[in-house]
Amino acid sequence: MTSLDTPLGKAADRQDERLATPQGIGDAVRAAVRRTRDGDLGMLPVVAGIVVIWTIFQSLNQTFLSSTNLVNLAFEMVPLGVIALGVVCVLLVGQIDLSVGSVSGVSAAATAVVMVKHEQPMALAIAVAIGSGCAIGWLYGQILNRFGVPSFVVTLGGLLAFLGTQLWLLRDQNAINLPYDSPLVKFAQVWFVPEALAYVFAVAAAGGFLAVGWVRARSRRRAGLSSASMPWLGLQAGLLAAALLFTVYYLNRTRGVPWMFMLFVTLVLMVHYVLKKTKFGRSLYAVGGNAEAARRAGINVRAVYTSAFVMCSALAATGGVLAAARLAAANQSTGTADVNLNAIAAAVIGGTSLFGGRGTAFAALLGVLVIQSISSGLTLLNLDSSYRFIITGLVLLVAVALDSAARRSRQAHGRG
Template sequence: MTQVKAAAPAMDLLDERLRRGDGVRGVLGAVAERVRGGDLGVLPIVVGLVVIWTVFQLLNPVFLSSANLVNLLMESVSVGIIALGVVCVLLVGQIDLSVGSVSGLSAALTAVTFVDAGWPFWASILAAIAAGGAIGWVYAQMVTRLGVPSFVATLAGLLGFLGLQLWLLGSKGTINLPFDSGLVHFAQLAFVPAWLSYVLVVLAAGGIFVTGYSLARARRAAGLSARSTLLLVIRSVAVLVALGFAVWYLNQARGVGWMFVTFVALVLVMNYVLTRTAWGRAVFAIGGNVEAARRAGINVKRMYTSVFMLCSSLAAVGGLIAAARLAAANQASGAGDVNLNAIAAAVIGGTSLFGGRGSAFSALLGILVIQSISSGLTLLDLDSSFRFMVTGLVLALAVALDSVARRSRAAHGRA
């Protein structure tokens, strides 16, 4: 009986306390029980963001200005999209060390075909994304057919595709993208009109309630526990108020960039795919126990192929966005800390390195943490050495919390 209770969905306990009218004390008790059971959720990331923002705001009042937050969000997008693909690979217990190189190759391929070869920009974009998908397919064949560890396969790709990027750029080293192109305009100058941003907030809050209510009805019809309507209403109202205030504040400056809206949309789509489809359930099953998933009839090889292709394709998209932000592709595209920041963002955001635990929102939350650190240290006029050290410390803490949470869940399940 104790094991069944420990394995129950964490939110069911909160719903039960609300239905019984236990009040705030009962709900807080349920939250405390979740934490003791190792179900930390997004709590560590949210607390970390609050601490980081508070410290940097005290050190420099410009940090939380609307203008700086707009820049922070826009700069988060390219690596955030790459991190979204890394989340998927980590969920199946694998790793891709080449996402930075793939993003740089994508930027170089787009610049060469669009500027030098004169292709339409949409054709150059499709070619770059297709190249990313093909790279992921190659990785999957090396892992599933040849038995090469993903660490080694993607490490080889990191080196090889960096060399291919340098070869494509040739002696010029840098290829500038036209400022009047749609891609550059989208990444630098396209912002959501103020009125439309509020409409999107209302639609987001309404969508959260409708999808949650539909799922709850389906679970009750099947005789399963479901979230209470009261909790769904509270959650939707909280989202409406929080997003409404955020949009109002950002509109004091340039507003919300369409590029960031696109990133959030990708996160929402990926969250739906991971939580509401058979493909997503298979991803979590493989990450939890690959042999059990295979015996349950899941085509593990096919799943690995789809995940690696998705990761490399998103890395290519991130590379396109980065090139558009800079209005150029050069030898440094995808280099430096892009690779490590993408992986760190996924882990800091709550995706387990051991597979089977995480969400699409890990990429969004993780990259906000990393970009906040970068922005804050830049405003303080500190060099990159401090950024690397602070980011490394945050990453170490995230992995340590994940390890502790895993032991807590195991102990809670045996109780």
């Protein structure tokens, strides 16, 4: 009797090939082809887009993929990426938050005011900023649930109100500079993971992937379900280790891996775990897929909406703190301009559906990588920001069009 057999015959999920877990390379390729054919594109479009963008910019400027530029890219993508991570959470429940830029600006201003004007400890300033973000998200949830005001209108009002709050906090001066010797500024500008420790992290990440895969496979076998074979898990872990070790080696050719980027990756992994491995995460997907069906299944839809907005605003506030630290200042333009649109665009470009119920935490990482790669490449080519807006808009349009087409294909093939 094989690992796919039970006393009653086939493993339960093998009765429907869409539910079966690939056991090896062949199974994985066939499953990927089947999902693509059925409209379940996953992260394939954005990965292909990154390859195309990097290839074009590298051919036009040989310094684009240099270690120095990639380290700068790792720094610059973090504040916007953290904000986009919050946008992913609220898009999953089929809602929208148009005020993430203003919330990040208020948080940056609050951090500077508490640290510099009131001379309070850095930890207190950060706690006030992120706590304010949580309060804003809770307020959005209450307005949506109690009064039925659409999230588009609620957050549009928040965009204006919190922009005004930011200007009020900075009313005495246009900008407040953060101390250059503060740990917050050093963390965002000059602190890098020691080279040896970076390699340890890379190996540990691959080992953790293998361990989690082995535990999951054992649990599935005990439940009579199909599971990935150890050779296949080992191959995946080996490829991941090779990719991470090469990345660490390449970045260490100049300055190394920024600690701020490590924080972003950690937040992505934490949100990914919450979304995929917890009851709360499954509730987010359920509500985004069909709120009425989720309610009938016993899910507290109102609480899920509120929690999603709290997560979104808290991460937006965190992004604002990091943006202020990166610039060593909070000014009246922090969080304004295109921050709102770029954060939403990053989430959508990364694969989060505007229709709700589909997307992952990695959408924020990949989406912001696309946007910042475009910005970095155009800067190296000495082209002005008009081209960046045009190209980013076109990429966003393609991403939404693919999402719409894939959604129709999934419905036609019974994938929902």
